[in-house]
Amino acid sequence: MYKKTYSMLKQHNYLTKTIFALFLLVSANTLSAQTIIKGLVKDAKTQETLPGVAISVKNSTTGAITDENGGYQLNVLPGKYTLVTSYISYQPLEITDIEVKKGEPTIVDIPMIESEHALGEVYVVAIGRINSEISLLSSIRKSNAVVSGVSAQQISKSQDRDASEVIRRIPGISIMDDKFVVARGLSQRYNNVWVNNSTIPSSEADTRAFSFDIIPSSQIENIMIVKSPQPELPSDFSGGFIKVETKGIPSENSIQVNYGIGINTQTQFKDFKYSKGSGTDFLGFDNGLRSLSGSVSSGRIDNNNKDQVNNLAKNGFNNDWTVKTKNPLPDQRFGFVLNRKYTGKDNSLWGLITALNYSNTSKTYTDMENSRYGVYDSNNDKPYFTFKYTDNQYNNDARIGALANLIYMPNEKHRFEFRNIVNQIGKNRYTDREGYQNTSGFYGQRKAEYIYSSRLAYSGQFAGKHTLTQRDNLDWVLGFSYSNRNQPDRRIINWEENGYPGDAHYKEFQIDQNDITRDFNKLNEYNYTLSTNYTHDFTFDSGFKPSVKAGIYAEYRDRSYNTRFFKYRWIPENLPEDFSYRNVYTQILIPDNYGADKLYVYDDTERLNDYSGTNEQMAGYVGFNIPYNEFNIYAGVRLEHNKMSLKSYTTILGDKSKTTDYSYTDIFPSLNASYNLTNDHLVRLAYGRSTNRQEFREISSSSYYDFDLFSFVAGNPDLKPAYIDNFDLRYEFYPSNSEIFSLAFFYKHFKDPIEWTYLDGGGTYIYTFRNANKANNYGVEVDIKKKLDFIGLRDFSLTFNGSLIKSKVKFEENSGANHDRPMQGQSPYLINAGVFYQNENLGLNSTLLYNIIGKRIVGIGRVSSTSGSSINNDIPDMYEMSRNVLDLIVTKKLGQHIEITAGIKDILASKAKYAQFPKFIDKEGNTHEREQVTKEFRTGQNISLTAKYSF
Structure with missing residues (x-):
């Protein structure tokens, strides 16, 4: 049965059609x-x-x-x-x-x-719903752990568009690359994500990470981040355990339709470059235009077979390389929500919520500084560029998503849920680049990258909650999730400047053998989960009411990653002498030049870059909740057995492979204690042990060239898991049911933390993953939600949360180019603030939001590995610098059914900036530090107008 089901799910198109058909079927039966x-x-x-x-x-x-x-x-x-x-x-x-x-x-x-x-x-x-600020604060107050969160009510005020924008409003949270969560200064690999109490697969090929930009904010009921370990939660997290809950049973029958348009001041009404796309790009996926033809996709071709080589060049690909220009339309967003609630004659309760979301947006970054420094030129006190480029980047994103949640309560003792969420997002980007590289020699360069990637994420759960007796409760979840990332036909062209004075083509750009490449990769991951939790409450004559909670958890993951890689080569004798200097689009990559004896495509696919793997986890836990007067102690232990099997290939050609098993059995204790000082004041103290295990990609032999980093990313099969001890102390004060003041301190100690490291690839950069010796991470967080009626501003409220964080990674002595430094992605401070105005009589809401993060490491440098070497030979780390972000949103109700929202996001539109800080010792022995900008661009203001009609 399992094999049959599994083989059916392997068919991507079939799965997609099935999911959407299910959604339409459920929607139709209102x-x-x-x-x-x-x-x-x-x-x-x-x-x-x-x-x-x-x-x-x-x-x-x-x-x-x-x-x-x-x-x-x-x-x-x-x-x-x-x-x-x-x-x-x-x-x-x-x-x-x-x-x-x-x-x-x-x-x-x-x-x-x-x-x-x-x-x-x-x-x-x-049905208890955590969709308002009051219900959210109530849930946080009752929690046995250290928890922060954001509700649908606050999301509606901020007009954030997806989960990545929503989640950065939570204390201690920032976002990298517009989609990856950094919790308490720890990168995305130290987080775990559940959607509707079920695991969801990583959407990235190169690292463990869930891309939060794939979930529209309109589908979210709340996001809760558990910051201290609990026995019922998987142990593989340290920064935060992120629980996303999608919309549940509605409070009333309704239908909502919304439509919005938007512009970006850097994008609309300006030239936008693009290449030919497929007819379904607007739906977030490619219809096959970018795919390899059937005869080529089946396997590597024989490069010595002229017929196969000719067929590959002429018929194997989409051969339209033309770059066109247009003025992009305003961004488009559409949403539809259907809510239904029904009470049967037997007092049973049914609830249904279905939703559709669609968006199509564009973003342009022009004249982007994109450079990297090597060893600083201390003799002349100026930067020595390893790479110095100016980029123009043109992005178009199309997203379509659906949600269908059905809840049934036959009586007050039993509740069943069937939740489904599916999102498809397609990203189309064209980049042109000009500058130079100075590694093993000086080269003036031009580059172009055509890249399209699509991601599908589906998560479905069938769950139940049961009151067995007055003292016994049982809940369970059966979950399935699927993630697909398809990157078909990434095309890269490299030109180099002729640097020979006196040559007829001096200072002209030309292409060389292997300078035009095309690569294809596809990632599929399937997750199956089963969890059940049982709670028994004890009652003693003395009034002592402890409880015990126990449960089991099982998870099975299956991932496969496949690649194809091609290079363009030619026979110079059979082509004009100036062939390599001609226009690539109109004079080189044209049908007349293709042929096995002229311009041909060489299949350079390496099996070393493919892998597949499975991960099996079995866990059991027991936890005890012990209330005593004003104290409450929740203590437990979790036993986990985790086995990862990775199949990787050992030769460039052929199917020779090996399977490596990584198996661990660990015990994870945790303690969460709270003390109620008064009805409104409480103190929490928490400890828990957790882990951070390797991911498939990180231990594979696969290598991938990252165009943005100018670098290759490679795996490390010798990685081992990290283990973390987590400590939390938090004070909470609730002045009213909608207000909070909290102050938290945390400390984390890491053994064998997994970090990015830098390797010298002989003229290029290679990033890989490596265990450091140890690391420490500690900080303080404050969270304030306060009404301003005490100063006469009755309809105003204020939110503020901020964090101060510090960390340090320590490597072993003589560890080569590695050096002690803050953890990658860690910001020394984060601030979120908001002022809200809500006037029910006028039907008017307005919100002013502010966000800033401190500078954080995003690129790893290296130190000289020679003992006693001067800091003048070091390559400094790269930092993302602070920038102020200010958003304004105004919403006005027109009658009972219409709501208009206008917003300006990133009002200040300050430049995004990245920098390195080289240090050097001058001839007099004095030490200096310089700030050198390595990447800089303008994001532009986002101006939007949305109308919503409810009936």
């Missing part, structure tokens, strides 16, 4: 609307609406949670009902004798009175 009770819930004193209030029909399973505007809706049959409300720090309320007539909506507005005392436990049969 649930009919019923007679309704609806209204607003407000604070009786201030008249502010209250999101997150639990409302239920007494003696039934019908319930709802108020939305971000305090609204609710209950689907019921005609009759008389009593409503029960529950809300933290407010008095519980019963509203009786509510008469509902057939075909008529019943309006019931509910005033809530704030309680002077802490609420006891109130059991309400409703």
Whole structure:
């Protein structure tokens, strides 16, 4: 059965069609609307609406949670009902004798009175949703671990477009390359990601990372980041365990349609270069235009067979190399959401949410400085460029996504969920580059890169939650996820300047043998997970109420990575003398020149760059929750057995391979303790041991040329896992149910941390992965959410979170070019701030957001490996420099159904800048430091206008 299912899933097109067909089928079977009770819930004193209030029909399973505007809706049959409300720090309320007539909506507005005392436990049969600031803070407050998060309500205020923009609003979080999360100064490899309580595969070929830009913000209910280990969570994280929850059961029946347009001041109304694309590029995938033809794709060709060589050059590829120019249209965004909720005659509850998202955006970076320094010229006090280029880069992204979540509650004791999310994103980029390289010699150069990549990510879960008895609860999740990255036909052209004075072509650019290349690679990963958790609550006569939680977890991953690589060569004797100096697009890469005895394509595919692998994990845990007066202790232990098997090839040609197993069995203890100083003040203390294991790519023999880094990235089969001890101390103060002040300290000690390192490739750079000896990471975080009514600004609120972080990686002595330094990606500080204005009477919301990060290492340098060598021979690390980011968003409601949002993101549009800081000793023995810019470009302002219609 498994083999049959697995072979079916291997078919990418079949899988994609099946997923979308399932989505359309579920969407088509919408649930009919019923007679309704609806209204607003407000604070009786201030008249502010209250999101997150639990409302239920007494003696039934019908319930709802108020939305971000305090609204609710209950689907019921005609009759008389009593409503029960529950809300933290407010008095519980019963509203009786509510008469509902057939075909008529019943309006019931509910005033809530704030309680002077802490609420006891109130059991309400409703779907708890963490989609508002109040419900989010309530969840954080009740958590057994150190947790931070962001809710759908805050996302709607910020107008962030995808998960990568959303998540950087969380304390201690920053983003690299617009998609990878850096938590507490630790790079993406030290994070773990779950979507709807199930693992999701890495979307990157070269490292362990999940690209958060692939999830649209409109599909997100909340994002929670667990920062301290817990026994029920997999141990392979240290920076943060990121839990993304997609939209769940709706609070009311509704349909929403939104459409938005946007411009970037660096892109629209200016020249935009592009190459021919396929007819489906606008949907986020290539229709086969860039694929190898059938006869070529089946395997490496015989380079000595003239017929095969001729066929490859003429028919194996898309041979249109033309670069065209246009003025791009404004960015387009479209969204559709369908919400349905239904209460059956047997009081069962059904909920359905379906969503479609589409976007098509462009981005241009022109006159981009893109350089790298080698050893600084200390004699003349000026930089010595290894690479110095100016880039013009043109990007077009198309994304389509769908969500379909179905929830069924037959009664108050059982809940079943079937959640599906699928997103497809296609990125098309053309780059032209001019400058020079100065490694083994000085070369004036031009370069061009055509690259298209598409990514598909699907995640699906079938889950259940069950109240077995008053003291026993069980939940389980069956999950499947699939990730595909297809990079068909990346084309690179390299020109070099003729540097021979007196030559007829002096200072002209020419191409040489192997200077035109094409490569293809494809990554597929399948994940299967099973988890179950059982909780038993004890009750003793003394009032002591401990609980025990235990569970098992199983995960199976299967990944394959395949490549093809080709070079253009020619026979000079059969071509004109000035052939290599001619126009590449119109005079060289043309049908008349192709042939085995003229211009031909050489298949240079190496099996060394392919790999496949599986990873099996089995885990079990037990945790004990021990409340005692104002103390609460949650302690546990997790046992994990992890086995990774990697199949790699040992020869350039053929199928000779070897399989290497990496197997580990480890025990991971954890402790999370809290103490309630008062009802509003608490202190947390946490410890946990975690790990960071190698990924398939990092231990493979595969090598890949990164055009942006001018470098090759290679694996290291000798890598071993890192082990981390994590310590947290946090103070939390909740002035009200929508306000928080928290102050946290953390410390992490790493044994054998996995880091990028630099190797000298004989005239080029090679990056690889290596275990350092140890590392330390520590810092402080502050998080503030505060209303400003105490200074007379009733409709205003403020958010602020900031972090100060420090880290140091230590390598063993005599470790070559490696050197002690901060961990890659670590910022010394991060600041997020926001001012929010919300006026319900005017239907007006506005938000001003600010973000900055401190300079962080993004490129590794090297020190001279010779004992006693001067710092003058060192190559410095490269840093991403700080920049101020300011966003403004204004939303206005027009009547009951229409909402208009206007926004300007990155108002300041300050330059993005990267720099190296070489040190040198002058002739007098004085030490100097210089700042040398290596990369610099303008991002432009993003101006958008969106209209949403709800009915």
